[in-house]
Amino acid sequence: MSEYIVEMKHITKRFPGIVANDDVTIQIKKGEIFALLGENGAGKSTLMSMLFGMYEPDEGEIYIRGEKVKLESPNHATKLNIGMVHQHFKLVSNYTIAENIVMGMEPVKKVLGCIPVVDMKKANQDIRELSEKYGLAVNPTDVISDINVSTQQRVEILKMLYREAEILIFDEPTAVLTPQEIDFLLDIIKSLRDDGKTIILITHKLEEIKRIADRCAILNRGRLMDVMDVATTSTKVMANKMVGREVNFETEKEPAKPGKTILDIQHLNVYNKQDFQVVKDVSLEVHSGEIVAIAGVAGNGQVEIADAIAGLIPARSGKILLNGRDITDLSIRERTTEGISYIPEDRQNYGLVMDFTLSENLALRNYYKEPFCHKGVLDQKIFEDNSEKLIEKYDIRSGQGSKTVVRSMSGGNQQKAIIAREVEQDSSLMIFVQPTRGLDIGAIENIHKQIIAERDKGKAILLISLELDEIMNCADTIAVIYNGSIQKIAKASELTTNEVGEFMMGVKNKEKEA
Structure with a gap:
């Protein structure tokens, strides 16, 4: 036998x-x-x-x-x-x-x-x-x-x-x-x-x-x-x-050079569909040229903060300012136009239209504008050209190129497509929620490089991740959340992994630092 x-x-x-x-x-x-x-x-x-x-x-x-x-x-x-x-x-x-x-x-x-x-x-x-x-x-x-x-x-x-x-x-x-x-x-x-x-x-x-x-x-x-x-x-x-190549496990980056305040969250309170308060009096700033990461165990309100900024769920009270403008009551499209790119946690329900082609998904933010649309008529050639450019630039692997229906793609390549579309918006604020979930080591390395490159171009980055290593590698500033409240805000260089872990579990007393 x-x-x-x-x-x-x-x-x-x-x-x-x-x-x-x-x-x-x-x-x-x-x-x-x-x-x-x-x-x-x-x-x-x-x-x-x-x-x-x-x-x-x-x-x-x-x-x-x-x-x-x-x-x-x-x-x-x-x-x-x-x-x-x-x-x-x-x-x-x-x-x-x-x-x-x-x-x-x-x-x-x-x-x-x-x-x-x-x-x-x-x-x-x-x-x-x-x-x-x-x-x-x-x-x-x-x-x-x-x-x-x-x-x-x-x-x-x-x-x-x-x-x-x-x-x-x-x-x-x-x-x-x-x-x-x-x-x-x-x-x-x-x-x-x-x-x-x-x-x-x-x-x-x-x-x-x-x-x-x-x-x-x-x-x-x-x-x-x-x-x-x-x-x-x-x-x-x-x-x-x-x-198939040498992989660098350490994320290399120069020290941050924060500029003006891009995102200013003031006393934000958010409730879920069951009318339970999930975000409690959160105040947070993200500057140009800075990566601010929210660290926390899943279900402590960090995703709801991102969704409230992007307009997916309403704020019960508090203010969200983008480049000094109050966007708290704007629609999702208005916020996008104001300068928000958003990579959501749930890529299949919120990031993509699963039965659309790759070229259609890559144009979801811009299909109604020139040059994608002329007087209400979509220009398929522009859709294709845009898609081919992003497929090559972001190494999106798909069986039939631009014509591939995204449902048939691997989860990791679906994620690459969302990141490609959102980064190309050139927004002043980029929100990444679990950006490397389901990705392999090579893709993770590339996405970390892209996030840092956007920071170095002067973008404000809000990173939400359950991966503590990812936060410690990428973040310039860390805000730790527990039970809907921010426990600590400090420069990443001033915190150890163990300290962040203790704040995440609510072990340390609540304290804030500018």
Whole structure:
């Protein structure tokens, strides 16, 4: 019998305009954590989608437990004890947790001895026991639309375990989690491996691979570069192979030269849809030529501050001044015209129109103006020219260039498209919310360089990130938020990572510095 539980031999997969996988061979041992590492769009998810039966390879063979198989559908993969947690979850939002997990495999009882009905009482009990066994505590009767992202991810994992999956594929599992949730998930993945499961982890986060993976395969533009033993390989070597060049882990920047005040927030108070106060009496200034970062654990009001500045949610009280003008009650378009660029946290719902082409998305800020529009008629040639220029400048990878529908692009390349569009607005204030979420090390390096370059051109930058390393690397000034209130404002050079962390957790007393 083969020592490998999964073998994918000489796999090639083509889509219009792109070779997603080019003659890739990987072999995975039973009971190991095997990582697939690569840039956004390198072909990692495509390769695993073939193992899960979502695509068929154009060339090559797949072996499961030593037997050659032709995976025709996810149902077929499930019968072979293969499960997959997708980057964008596949859950029915108005169903309960238990209903989502047992769907298609519902326990049935007979009423009056002959009428089969779904036994939801048993389903709820089974899910409760399963979740407790694996340390994935959930309430089976909660509705999906009412639970947070990390709990939804637990539901996806429980779906696999309920179907007795032995080969578990995780596609970018930490992309939408906070640092604390990431630690919890990685512990869960290790415990699943210790329970005899085989784990395939699709990621571009080197530190996560070093923490839990046994081996990793590195893909670059669809080709297999190497398969490496994680314990004996440095993150620098992995990064260089992944990107295909030398990667600099340190962000290089000259000291800031702050100028006039661009953004002036005065005693801002914001409430959410449930009429709960999420931003409490926040005052903050951002100057030209300065990067001000708001550091905080997810859900402490930092995103609502950005949304209020951009006009996505109203301020209950307080003022927002841009270049000295009160914009508190202006529309989103008026604020954009006044000089705000905005990279939102939720790229798919707020950053892009998913079923528009790349060229249309890249023109969303300007389509109604010259030269994109002449007397109400859109100029497709200008759309194309603009798109081609930005695709090259920002290294946006798409199968059919400008004509690519953005829904078909990788998450990282969707993010690059938003950043390209917003940076090109040449706005005096640029708001970046989680700008590198879901991006690989090479793309992160480039975006940090772009943010600093915009600062050096005299732009005012407001950076909101859950990545403390990103804040410490990029920021000139750090404002730490906890429970909707600013705890501390100080120059980045005057704060240590530990101090920022303590303020983020509300450990230190509230204090402010100009």
